[in-house]
Amino acid sequence: MEAINILEERKKSIFEKGKENHELSCDKVSLAGSVSQRACVFCGSRVVLYPIADAIHLVHGPIGCAAYTWDIRGALSSGPELHRLSFSTDLSETDIIYGGEKKLEAALDELIDEYKPKAAFVYSTCIVGIIGDDVESVCKKVSQKKGIPVIPVHSEGFKGTKKDGYKAACHALFKLTDREPAQGISKCSINILGEFNIGGEAWIIKDYYKRIGVEVVSVMTGDGRVDEIGRSHGAALNVVQCSGSMTYLAKLMEEKYGIPYIRVSYFGIEDMSAALYDVAAFFKDNLKIMDKTKTLVREEINKIYPALLEMRKDLTGKKAALYVGGTFKAFSLIKALRHLGMDVVLVGTQTGSPEDYKLLKELCDEGTIILDDANPLELSKYIIEKGADLFIGGVKERPIAYKLGLGFCDHNHERKIPLAGYSGMLNFAKEVYDTVMSPVWKLTPRMEKNGR
Amino acid sequence: MKMEAIDKSKLLRHTPNEIKERSALTINPAKTCQPIGAMYAALGIRGCLPHSHGSQGCCAYHRSALTRHYKEPVMAATSSFTEGSSVFGGQANLLQAIDNIFTIYNPDLIAVHTTCLSETIGDDIPQIVNKAAAEGKIPKGKRVIHTNTPSYVGSHVTGFANMVKSMVDYFSTSTGKRKQQINIIPGWVEPSDMEEIKRLTGLMGIKSVMFPDTSKVLNGPLNGKFIMFPDGGVTVEELESTGDSIGTIAMGLWASEAAAKALDTKCKVPYAILDLPIGLKATDRFIDAMRIMTGVSVPEAIEIERGQMLDIITDMHQYFYNKRVGLVGDPDQLIALSEFLVSIDMWPVYVVTGTPGKAFEKRIMEITAGSPYEVKVKAAGDMFLFHQWIKEEPVDLLIGNTYLKYISRDEDIPLIRHGFPILDRVGHSYFPTVGYKGGIRLLEKILTAILDREDRDSEITNFELVM
Structure with missing residues (x-):
């Protein structure tokens, strides 16, 4: 294959550990004209709020934004399934000319009367920002009329990056807090932030905390309920996963309700255990919690460890490339892959911050490529150069991996099984093992050439 | 509370039985927006990089949706609008994008x-x-072409039609010397369908230019390489030559008429607008149109394929009688499918497209005129309404995209996946449903769905080995 060129402006966003020593350029909108793997502000808000299952999620704009985000996240609900429907004001040309406020109000009326939701979110899309609908006042009016929170989400696609969408979602969530009485909440209680219950992961995590004697007041937003979020201000601690999306909310809650927060990750043995130990350490007055945590961690690791060691035998020395949304997930995955004996040769994220990348540089091995907001050409270039055996990414990366003839694991919206927690680590290892060791790669030209 | 009282085994449990007039709300759409259609069409030009002039989310969503449907890498660039571009216009972004794209991706x-x-x-x-x-x-x-695809007008089909028309506007040239070739505008069909249409023209011995042509682009082989611009698609030279062709066959009024008309106006190339060649009759009309346009005779190989399809229809016709079918999809597809179903004694009873256009409703009513059942049809409709109709009176079979699987499961009705998008099955990229061969595949699918259901539901005493 011919050598693949890299855009001059993009060189600042690429870093090879051991070879270069520049600051990684990040936190910017994609370069115009690049085949970016990134999405927009709306996408950021939509994925964060999506799992709240007893609310209406109305997308205000032309049909596309609602169509493309209809049930694309495997965020499971134990009750209502309202979040899996697609609601849109489906703006047409006349609405663009005369404004969409009337249509928005009518749509909200129809929706709330029909479904009796606990709350409604109204997502502003690009066009709403341009035609100047006063979404805020429509929401206020409907909220008064119907007696439920109707919350505008300022997620016009062009107003920043996906991260700004997370922020808009945090603002929306913050409006739902302190709406229910916080009585009867244990002193040892937490909110889980940034856990979206993909494949039922929140249920696993909640169960762990329950077993160590910590009450979970709300999960934001996996299997989320409006009333639970309404009590979340009564929790003693916010435990924030997926730091990119929810740290902002944790800060807002710290400011207003004095709730401190810690950052955790539930992927991989070390990080999962740390997530439990850190919470136990926070409630240090209650010694039972630490004892129970130790027992739980020991039991859970014992359950999965022999199987992990078995898989490690074959996986040792295999190479992995990662392209994920946030850097925090990248940290966990690097550690988890090392557990399996694998080397990480490429790490890319969509939304890393300068501090994140600094940490990432420290964590990575010599020769690892670090990329911000990569495009398919760059990803394939380094996958080929580094001889990766596994690519971990999302929907747009999957066919690239397969075309190149290497294994793939979805660690994004399309994962089907829980990858969080200890049982999730085992699932992850199995998934990695099955794809990397699959005999199908022996059929592909790349593997033939390399004689593997 | 209402929500608790309903059947928890049903995913669409929140869909009420009672139909109310909705004035402002679309629930579970049966369409998406224009730009994705333009992107799909542009991928059918060789060496072309589609470019989305807007926020970067649009481009990401379209690429994801197309990737999920085709299981292929889908390349497209974006202008990555910022707040500044929305105030001062997107000129600077597009200029920079054009510069960057030619520098790095070199389409x-x-x-x-x-x-x-x-x-x-x-x-x-x-x-x-x-x-x-x-x-x-x-x-x-190098060239830069464009089309306007306002997302608040029409649907993804409109965007496709607009981009195909732009191919004519930018490239078709009349040199004054006719070429012994015809143009084929296949409409929004799968790469496999485009391949099949080319195979049929080949069997007829006719030289043709098909545009767009996504075969080998979105159903390409694995070769161990990442190829930005796969070896497929209509070339710019071929597009230029369309102005000299003796005629144009445009398939599907919604997706292909605009381009055919533009070509007639610009280069005086006469056109025939046909339905998509799905089913025996529509394929007959396609073959006949080629015969008339070029004066060739139909080869025996095609006669045999036709005979085979007919053979299966008669062999199995007893299983088709009066089956009630619900369809959701795009206008051109639904029109052709409906005619096909009626021809084998199956009856479309509920037909919904999200794409606007009263002409669609009229055409479906004409096709289903002799129906023993009441027929309900809606343009600019949605799947929520479709579901409510089914709750009123069920059907035997569903045909439509993957989003119908919710209704299929809740109402326990077999589903044949057809149209866009298909997110959960493969095959559509490789096996056509157009032409006689495609018709055979469609028949196989219909029969399998019906007979599997019969096998599943029959009592032990009536369980049949031979069907």
Whole structure:
């Protein structure tokens, strides 16, 4: 294959550990004209709020934004399934000319009367920002009329990056807090932030905390309920996963309700255990919690460890490339892959911050490529150069991996099984093992050439 | 509370039985927006990089949706609008994008489509492209074309039609010397369908230019390489030559009429608008149109394929009688499918497209005129309404895209996946449903669905080995 060129402006966003020593350029909108793997502000808000299952999620704009985000996240609900429907004001040309406020109000009326939701979110899309609908006042009016929170989400696609969408979602969530009485909440209680219950992961995590004697007041937003979020201000601690999306909310809650927060990750043995130990350490007055945590961690690791060691035998020395949304997930995955004996040769994220990348540089091995907001050409270039055996990414990366003839694991919206927690680590290892060791790669030209 | 009282085994449990008039709300759409259609069409030009002039989310969503449907890498670039571009216009972004794209990705051409955002702020794409050319940002021999795809008009089908028309507007040239070839505008069909249409024209011994042509682009082989511009698609030279063709066969009024008309106006190439060649009759009309346009005779190989399809229809016709079918999809597909179903004694009873157009409703009512059942049809409808109709009175079979699987499961009705998008099955990229061979496949699918259901539901005493 011919050598693949890299855009001059993009060189600042690429870093090879051991070879270069520049600051990684990040936190910017994609370069115009690049085949970016990134999405927009709306996408950021939509994925964060999506799992709240007893609310209406109305997308205000032309049909596309609602169509493309209809049930694309495997965020499971134990009750209502309202979040899996697609609601849109489906703006047409006349609405663009005369404004969409009337249509928005009518749509909200129809929706709330029909479904009796606990709350409604109204997502502003690009066009709403341009035609100047006063979404805020429509929401206020409907909220008064119907007696439920109707919350505008300022997620016009062009107003920043996906991260700004997370922020808009945090603002929306913050409006739902302190709406229910916080009585009867244990002193040892937490909110889980940034856990979206993909494949039922929140249920696993909640169960762990329950077993160590910590009450979970709300999960934001996996299997989320409006009333639970309404009590979340009564929790003693916010435990924030997926730091990119929810740290902002944790800060807002710290400011207003004095709730401190810690950052955790539930992927991989070390990080999962740390997530439990850190919470136990926070409630240090209650010694039972630490004892129970130790027992739980020991039991859970014992359950999965022999199987992990078995898989490690074959996986040792295999190479992995990662392209994920946030850097925090990248940290966990690097550690988890090392557990399996694998080397990480490429790490890319969509939304890393300068501090994140600094940490990432420290964590990575010599020769690892670090990329911000990569495009398919760059990803394939380094996958080929580094001889990766596994690519971990999302929907747009999957066919690239397969075309190149290497294994793939979805660690994004399309994962089907829980990858969080200890049982999730085992699932992850199995998934990695099955794809990397699959005999199908022996059929592909790349593997033939390399004689593997 | 209402929600608790309903059947928890049903995913669409929140869909009430009672139908109410909705004035402002679309629930579970049966369409999406224009730009994705333009992107799909542009991928059918060789060496073309589609470019989305808007926020970067649009491009990401379209690429994801197409990737999920085709299981292939889908390449497209974006202008990555910022707040500044929305105030001052997207000119600077597009200029920079054109420069960057030719520098790094080096396509033969860029096909720009707009979005609701750039349409509303009023960016003038040809003016910006001219400026790019004047500033030397477009290398010699490279081209930039565009089409307008305001997301708040029509649907994804409209966007597809617009991009196909732009191919004519930008490239079709009349040299004054007719070429012994015909143009085929296949409409929004799968790469496999495009391949099949080419195979049929080949069997007829006719030289043709098909545009767009996504075969080998979105159903390409695995070769261990990442190829930005796969070895498929209509070439710019071929597109230019369409102005000299003896005629155009345009398939599907919604997806292909605009381009055919434009070609007639621009280069005086006469056209015939046909339904998509799905089913025996529509394929007959396609073959006949080619015969008439070029004066060739139909070869025996095609007669045999036709005979085989007919053979299966008669062999199995007892299983088709009066089956009630519900269909959701795009107008051109639904029209052809409905005619096919009626011809084998199956009856479309509920037909919904999200794409607007009263002509669609009229055509479906004409096709189903002799129906023993009441027929309900809706353009600019949605799947929520479709589901409510089914709750009133069920059907035997569903045909439509993957989103019908919710209804299929809740109402326990077999589903044949057809149309866009298919997110959960493979096959559509490789096996056509057009032509006689495609018809055979469609029949196989219909029969399998019906007979599997019969096997599943029959009592032990009536369980049949031979069918």
